[in-house]
Amino acid sequence: MSSKIEIIRICEFCKNEFTARTTKTLYCSLKCSSRAYKSRTRQSKIAESNRQTQIAKNPDLEIVKTKDFISVNQASTLLGISRRTIYRIISRGELDVAKFGTRTVIRRCDLDGFFSLPLEESMLRPVQEFPGLSKCYTITQIQQKFGISPVGLYKLIQRHGIAKYSVGKFNYVAKKDINIIFNARDNEKD
Known part of the structure; x- marks a missing residue:
């Protein structure tokens, strides 16, 4: 099956403009393709030789x-x-x-x-159980209620080591943890 499309491309090897008949053509001719292959082969041999030299030195x-x-x-x-x-x-x-x-x-x-990083205390804490949807805020609710940006909220949650819970496509955070940080009173009775 022959192609009737004509695409203007730039040869990867000689950098000249040419008309390609497929979308995957990289080189303007067989000559440029062969030269590019030889160049890649030469560079890989040089890199391998340099690696062998380093091993011989040490x-x-x-x-x-x-x-x-x-x-x-x-x-x-x-x-x-x-x-x-x-x-x-x-x-x-x-x-x-x-x-x-x-x-x-x-x-x-x-x-x-x-050279490894020491474990933080937050990583050593046991995983908390999900308190339930009624005792949690979504990330969007926190942003709207306290007027905080997404990045600011993310950094705040990371800094204080607050547990996030994923349920479906939403992320939840316990209301008591967020209210402590923002010094907000919990209007709802538990």
């Missing part, structure tokens, strides 16, 4: 990545910081180590855990 780095326990020298190579900095982190008590005679060994999981 052969210990690949070995260190697989070990469960590493020395201070290996940790400094892995992180790209000095040995003295690692010893300072150890002396402050921020990193746990084991000593075998004069040799100091660091567990790889402790080193990875050193």
Whole structure:
């Protein structure tokens, strides 16, 4: 089936304007297509060669990545910081180590855990049960009642660690939590 459409395109390789017969044509000719393929192949070979060179420069780095326990020298190579900095982190008590005679060994999981974010108290709280529709506001009701923007409300809920409940297509927040934040009196009797 031949196409009768004519689309003006710009060749991805030579950047010249040409008339394409399909919507997926990228190159103006077979010559440009071949040259683009060769260029992509060449770039991938160069990138692979550079990666192999980096591995050859730092052969210990690949070995260190697989070990469960590493020395201070290996940790400094892995992180790209000095040995003295690692010893300072150890002396402050921020990193746990084991000593075998004069040799100091660091567990790889402790080193990875050193850079992870600590858990906040709000993440450690148990999940609250849904109090019921009559004891909750929708997000829109809160915005209208207290005159707050959607972004402001979102940040307020995040900052105070207030639980949100999704029921159907609506998000609900407990009235008592919102009333405490806005110092509003709960007019409804519970």
